[in-house]
Amino acid sequence: MTVLMDGKKLSEIIREELKIKIQKLSEAKRIKPVLATILVGDDPASATYVKMKGKACESIGMGSRKVELPSGTSTDSLLKVIDDLNKDETIYGILLQHPVPEQIDERKCFDRIVSEKDVDGVTSAGFGKLSLGIPCFPACTPAGMIRLLEEYQIELAGKHAVVVGRSSILGKPMAMMLLDKNCTVTVCHSRTKNLSEILHTADIVVGALGKPEYIKGEWLKEGVVVLDAGYNPGNVGDVHFESASKKASFITPVPGGVGPMTITMLLSHTVKAALEKNKV
Ligand code: NAP
Numbered sequence: 001m002t003v004l005m006d007g008k009k010l011s012e013i014i015r016e017e018l019k020i021k022i023q024k025l026s027e028a029k030r031i032k033p034v035l036a037t038i039l040v041g042d043d044p045a046s047a048t049y050v051k052m053k054g055k056a057c058e059s060i061g062m063g064s065r066k067v068e069l070p071s072g073t074s075t076d077s078l079l080k081v082i083d084d085l086n087k088d089e090t091i092y093g094i095l096l097q098h099p100v101p102e103q104i105d106e107r108k109c110f111d112r113i114v115s116e117k118d119v120d121g122v123t124s125a126g127f128g129k130l131s132l133g134i135p136c137f138p139a140c141t142p143a144g145m146i147r148l149l150e151e152y153q154i155e156l157a158g159k160h161a162v163v164v165g166r167s168s169i170l171g172k173p174m175a176m177m178l179l180d181k182n183c184t185v186t187v188c189h190s191r192t193k194n195l196s197e198i199l200h201t202a203d204i205v206v207g208a209l210g211k212p213e214y215i216k217g218e219w220l221k222e223g224v225v226v227l228d229a230g231y232n233p234g235n236v237g238d239v240h241f242e243s244a245s246k247k248a249s250f251i252t253p254v255p256g257g258v259g260p261m262t263i264t265m266l267l268s269h270t271v272k273a274a275l276e277k278n279k280v
Pocket of ligand 1: 141165167191195207209232238259262
């Protein structure tokens, strides 16, 4: 039997728990956690993501502050905005929406975010800490996938996990988190040879390559756990769901699997930042 890992349902449960924590914070300190989002330019997909994040904050009683900057913004002007948000005591988390226009040094801007407000896990220091097993806010999509694995009580120690994709927001941090959970981790990318043979040895597969329905069920072994982080036009993931679900013991659907967990982790990290800062 194949179990669907329901990220939508788990997200709803976590958001209810967050509402209670926000209420406590309000009662104890009269404080509301606020997430600042920075959107540079007019990319419609990015605008939609930022809007969704703002709405999600409001739906659980958090605040959100939206900073919108024109597409011609320079690195220095963006750094100044980040500096101001770093100093602002009412802001507990900062999210700089990726990608920024190409004239901007995105890495420099990410790294300007102070670690206690790096709720999206984008700074180099945050990635370093994650890799060393030092507490930090990990990138939200991998954090959501790990939370799903925990929820479904999937044994990880000693398992062979194959992560397909090595981006700094997804594949690499996911590999580090699985390593921390004592998996034996293989990271595949666009130059990997014999992907299907490698996948055939995997107990856990993470699809994070951005190619619709690329990973086929025929490449997977019986009983595999499949996490599909992909989100592509037509509402499909990076894994061919129909064939993969015939082999998998557990699988995330698209939509309703990893996607909702990403925003929920962002909310959760911001609430945690506010609780820690105010010692509640
Ligand atoms: P990305 O930055 O474009 O990285 C894609 C990675 O996949 C790269 O490392 C690339 O290898 C690798 N790759 C590309 N083609 C491959 C192939 N044929 N075989 C093996 N590896 C291949 O993408 P991303 O930002 O990590 O996003 C990946 C997917 O996750 C997308 O579908 C995206 O929409 C989705 N996503 C979902 C969420 C969510 O909230 N659910 C959040 C972020 C992203 P190279 O390094 O060699 O180029």
